[in-house]
Amino acid sequence: MKFKGNAWKFGADVDTDAIIPARYLNTSDPRELAKHCMEDSTNPDFMKKMKPGDVMVADKNFGCGSSREHAPIAIKEAGVSCVVAKSFARIFYRNCFNMGLPIFESVEAVDGINEGDQVEVDADAGVIRNLTSNKTFKVAPVPSFMQELLAAGGLMAYTRKKAGI
Amino acid sequence: MMTITAKILAAHCGKKEVQPGELINAKLDLVLANDITAPISIKEFRAAGAKKVFDPERIALIPDHFAPNKDIASAEQCNMLRQFSREHELSLYFEVGRMGVEHALLPEQGIVVPGDVVIGADSHTCTYGGLGAFSTGVGSTDVAAGMITGEAWFKVPESMKFIYKGKLGKWVGGKDIILHTIGDIGVDGALYRAMEFTGEVIRKLPMYGRLTICNMAIEAGGKNGIIEPDEITEKYVAKRARRKYRFYKSDKKANYVDVREYDLTGMEPQIACPHLPENVKPVSQLGSINIDQSVVGSCTNGRIEDIREAAKVIKGHKVHPYVRMIVIPATQAVYKQSIKEGLVDVFIDAGAAFSTPTCGPCLGGHMGILAAGERAISTTNRNFVGRMGHPKSEVYLSSPAIAAASAVLGRIGRPEELK
Numbered sequence: 001m002k003f004k005g006n007a008w009k010f011g012a013d014v015d016t017d018a019i020i021p022a023r024y025l026n027t028s029d030p031r032e033l034a035k036h037c038m039e040d041s042t043n044p045d046f047m048k049k050m051k052p053g054d055v056m057v058a059d060k061n062f063g064c065g066s067s068r069e070h071a072p073i074a075i076k077e078a079g080v081s082c083v084v085a086k087s088f089a090r091i092f093y094r095n096c097f098n099m100g101l102p103i104f105e106s107v108e109a110v111d112g113i114n115e116g117d118q119v120e121v122d123a124d125a126g127v128i129r130n131l132t133s134n135k136t137f138k139v140a141p142v143p144s145f146m147q148e149l150l151a152a153g154g155l156m157a158y159t160r161k162k163a164g165i
Numbered sequence: 166m167m168t169i170t171a172k173i174l175a176a177h178c179g180k181k182e183v184q185p186g187e188l189i190n191a192k193l194d195l196v197l198a199n200d201i202t203a204p205i206s207i208k209e210f211r212a213a214g215a216k217k218v219f220d221p222e223r224i225a226l227i228p229d230h231f232a233p234n235k236d237i238a239s240a241e242q243c244n245m246l247r248q249f250s251r252e253h254e255l256s257l258y259f260e261v262g263r264m265g266v267e268h269a270l271l272p273e274q275g276i277v278v279p280g281d282v283v284i285g286a287d288s289h290t291c292t293y294g295g296l297g298a299f300s301t302g303v304g305s306t307d308v309a310a311g312m313i314t315g316e317a318w319f320k321v322p323e324s325m326k327f328i329y330k331g332k333l334g335k336w337v338g339g340k341d342i343i344l345h346t347i348g349d350i351g352v353d354g355a356l357y358r359a360m361e362f363t364g365e366v367i368r369k370l371p372m373y374g375r376l377t378i379c380n381m382a383i384e385a386g387g388k389n390g391i392i393e394p395d396e397i398t399e400k401y402v403a404k405r406a407r408r409k410y411r412f413y414k415s416d417k418k419a420n421y422v423d424v425r426e427y428d429l430t431g432m433e434p435q436i437a438c439p440h441l442p443e444n445v446k447p448v449s450q451l452g453s454i455n456i457d458q459s460v461v462g463s464c465t466n467g468r469i470e471d472i473r474e475a476a477k478v479i480k481g482h483k484v485h486p487y488v489r490m491i492v493i494p495a496t497q498a499v500y501k502q503s504i505k506e507g508l509v510d511v512f513i514d515a516g517a518a519f520s521t522p523t524c525g526p527c528l529g530g531h532m533g534i535l536a537a538g539e540r541a542i543s544t545t546n547r548n549f550v551g552r553m554g555h556p557k558s559e560v561y562l563s564s565p566a567i568a569a570a571s572a573v574l575g576r577i578g579r580p581e582e583l584k
């Protein structure tokens with residue numbers, strides 16, 4: 001799978017309240033959630049400016065804080081094709097695999113991408129290309145069980161199989 | 166040689182031994198979700214075509230975040246929990262009037278017990294480590310899968326050991342210990358890891374302080390926080406446990422990726438400044454910080470001992486004219502006990518509001534939202550941008566004693582400063 005779009009940069013420790021503030025959690029409707037994606041972040045106008053397919057690029061510990069799956073849901077529904085970060089908070093990481101938002105860890109890619117750069121992520125080859133600067137970076141490999149989950153079509157498909165539903 | 170965390174996980178996947186990094190499928194003793202996260206789990210459960218939950222006695226659905234329903238949308242969400250609970254005859258659904266903040270309610274009612282493996286679609290599920298259980302926050306999809314199969318996959322975490330020595334000063338407790346620790350290692354200092362808290366200070370720490378410490382393990386990125394159960398645990402659970410429990414202990418030679426020692430003698434009360442729980446300072450180094458609101462409550466500090474601590478400080482004083490103080494007992498039992506001990510009178514006489522249990526302002530839900538430019542001191546666990554209301558508001562985190570003293574002073578300060 002390949003993802004291509006312009007980069008939006010975020011700093012370290014972007015928390016789930018910045019991704020989707022709790023005041024909007026009285027619904028789980030993805031459309032409603034997406035409207036407020038990144039509203040309390042350093043880029044409150046993100047939704048007005050981003051284009052479907054764009055890539056979020058963040059420093060360490062992206063998605064820290066709450067377990068709300070509303071956060072990856074909002075990002076996915078917003079049309080972000082994937083998130084690249086130096087590291088992800090644990091529950092956010094797990095949620096992304098379970099619900100199918102592609103995420104990639106790469107310290108060098110984050111340092112080598114500026115806001116607005118055109119980025120291509122080649123998930124199968126495990127590389128990220130900065131098309132603007134013509135540089136290529138490696139992605140940290142995905143643990144094999146996570147690959148299995150993805151191949152099965154996410155956790156629920158995997159569970160259905162296991163439970164024989 | 167295994168840590169307590171590894172031992173509990175091994176016992177729940179039918180193995181003699183597990184190693185950090187190993188992927189396992191563990192049997193769950195309890196699956197938890199709330200009015201924000203359960204609706205997604207229920208949708209997933211239905212979409213998967215599941216007809217039955219794995220065990221109606223082991224799924225806790227607790228409407229505590231926006232309940233009592235703050236608006237129509239929240240009412241719809243809470244109703245989903247209610248209907249699902251009736252349909253599947255869940256014994257652990259707690260209606261308004263019986264509910265409390267989930268992580269205070271479940272230990273109090275003996276619904277989680279030492280040795281358990283628990284997942285909850287709420288990041289502070291790590292609280293039950295205070296009892297010597299393995300518990301961790303997950304997303305709604307994990308809970309949906311857990312409700313169907315009674316299992317969840319885990320990577321066995323590496324463990325970090327935190328050893329606390331010395332003697333705690335007056336008005337210093339669990340909250341200060343964990344804030345100090347997060348200040349030291351940072352909000353991702355324990356990412357993917359188990360945080361094991363030990364040492365002479367912990368051995369003497371009452372259960373409420375242990376629950377407060379483990380509650381905030383996630384604020385350092387930890388997978389779980391855990392404390393070896395002992396006589397204090399036994400005393401706490403003996404009269405409440407609804408199931409058999411088991412004490413696990415770390416082997417003396419168990420392996421830790423990091424061991425940190427703290428001497429807490431002379432440590433001041435600790436405050437986390439905006440906008441991260443790692444921005445921690447001793448209270449005396451704060452300077453003069455005026456506040457508009459003081460909140461005592463939440464799964465971190467809404468237990469009866471916390472309410473007592475705040476009441477003791479504020480008794481005979483008045484809340485500062487420019488401050489709103491809001492006290493929220495975490496459960497009905499705490500509420501009732503507060504009435505019985507005359508604590509509610511103390512707060513009302515001081516000019517504070519005393520509320521029915523709810524998460525409320527902790528997550529900027531309701532019951533105390535901040536306006537732009539306003540500042541709160543709060544006994545809750547997060548101070549991210551906009552956590553308690555407007556993105557231009559600020560939250561400082563502290564113990565109940567500091568929150569109460571600050572309410573009177575109108576600025577962040579210590580109980581010793583009250584005349």
Ligand code: SF4
Binds near residue numbers: 266267465527546
């Ligand atoms: S009190 Fe706050 S931290 Fe605890 S469960 Fe409720 S919202 Fe979450």
